[in-house]
Amino acid sequence: MSRDDRAVGAGWVDRSTAAKTVAGFAVALLLVYLLGVVVGWERTIDRLRAAETTWILAGGLSSLACLIVWGKTWHVVLRTIGIDVPYRRLVVTFLSATFANYVTPMGQAGGEPFIAYVLARDTAATYEQSLASVVTSDLIRLLPFFTVGGVGLGYLLATTARLPGAVRPLAVVLMALAVGLPIVAAVIWRFRGRVREGVLTAVAPVARRTDRVSTDSVRGRIDRLYGSIELIAGSPRALVVAVGYGYAGWILFALPLYFAGLSIGTPIPLLLVCFLVPVSVIAGSTPLPGGLAAIEGTLVALLTALTALATADALAVTTIYRLVSYWLVVAVGGVATLWVIRRN
Template sequence: MRLPISFGRNGALWFGVTGLLFAILFYLADVDELLSSISRADPQLFAVAVLVGFSSLLVWALVWYRYFQRMGIDTTVSRTVRMFLTGHFLNSITPLGQFGGEPIMAYIISNNTDTDYERSLACVISADILNATPFFTFTLGGLLYLAVMGSIEGLLVDITILSVLIVFVGGLLAYLLWSDNDALGAAITRLLTAIENRFGRAESLIRSLKERVDRIEDAFQEAGSDPRFLLTTAGVSHLAIIAQIASLYFVLLSIGIEPDFVPLYLIVNLSVVATLSPTPGGSGTYEVAFSALMTLFFPVGLATAVTAAVLFRLTTYWPGLLVGYVSMLTLQGRPTPERAD
């Protein structure tokens, strides 16, 4: 399956930033001490953490499948999981993918189901909005708890402000996409009309873009037309965060830390803000934020904190890349009657 991906100079830059962040973090943690700490991890407990952590990806794939069923996209659970993991792989290795990986995922869906691109795009963005919702409901809940306890200060103040801003922007975007007031589509159409009037050429291209905007808008309005479906599906996606909290519990047990629930809850949910950085998959920035939160909530040194960050990512992030790459190799375009899924 050929995919429209090109890293270019900006891509190389962000890969370089990721490598630099890891180098600085490992240097500060003392590489020898870090490797020693990783080698002492209990392999059985870590194996449990991997299985539990990977299940969070399957929950997000289930949300995709529910949306496919809702939007009338004909596919199987197996193919949905493979499409999701392929999208996860490409989204994670592509710089700025966290800000725009959905078009690539929509391409994968339309290329492997009998569905047009506009409908696929509306489906995948809507599903990803619901999959992102738990991070911020849990995060705001945790920050509210800290506020009541009078423990919000320093780094947590910045995280609070950023989280509230993201929730506001995300909520506004979801409303504009799913609402039937046509405000977003009308604004884009006016912009296209202004471009057409300004340059007085490419009329057929502008007309084609307007038609595509109308189709995408209709698909989004259908995707967000059932509030009960949105609530129940968002409820399902919360299971993924619970799985990640459980995974971190076993990771910390494997390196000899007896964790309490509140720090686990806060570390998993607060560190996710760092994945919104432009580095591939939030790599580097996520590990830095996670390590800082570990030292904030647990009386551990930086080497132990970085060990926890690395091992946790090995349960919830890196396995998805490996399986996602294999999944990408199994997708060969639209299924045909002659070819079994």
């Protein structure tokens, strides 16, 4: 990897970022605790103690299998641009990148540059190739979020006479993103030349004040990024395979919520899970690490509004779901990160 590629990641992991991460976790955990105080921890803990361990384990295995499958999506995309990384190596890198995404403030809403940096540091890919693969993989993984989420919303509309007030804004956001994101992506790609010139215009004042940034280097990076995306877009067969892995991974991503309901004896309809999972991810796009507190609060509110669950039962389901879909991933991703650091 070139000197410029290493410079891209400089400053990502520093004392300031670490302090913000620790502060974010502290605030989020306090908010989660207060949520439990409002709902009632005693009743919730009683429900957790009675939970069926088998279903909890099934949820954990599903979360880990999801990451393994989504790592394969990344693998397929990388091979289309000529980066052939052994899958057993890449999946560890993917776990490490997911860990960074899950613990960094705003990581859920915009961790792609950092993930690309991790990939570039750990493979022979340039930063531009890594970023192109990350962006493409993200778009592929977003496809089932919105299509299956739309199916879940359709189920909700068919079975509910009137959407509760707490649900309507999230339903609108889900549909707006489902329609808007593909349009925005298409427009940006259609007018990519103008986008490049706009970026260069914005960079020019900075380049005049420092020799650490130049418009020529930025132009070169953008051109290499566009070239990598064109290679990926020119491989329809690989994209179909990657989309297949994307849908398979999404199913595994959503199942832990279903298993969490089964673990305390309160099954949640699978089609409702199809709606709850994407809207909770949308709600989790906050400055707090991993969407902590926002996802918990949203799921408790939606479960009580859309099912017969009491608030304590809803919090118990949410707690189990987050344990196997978030905290387990953070733990495994942390170990993977230590391994990536060691092998580098």
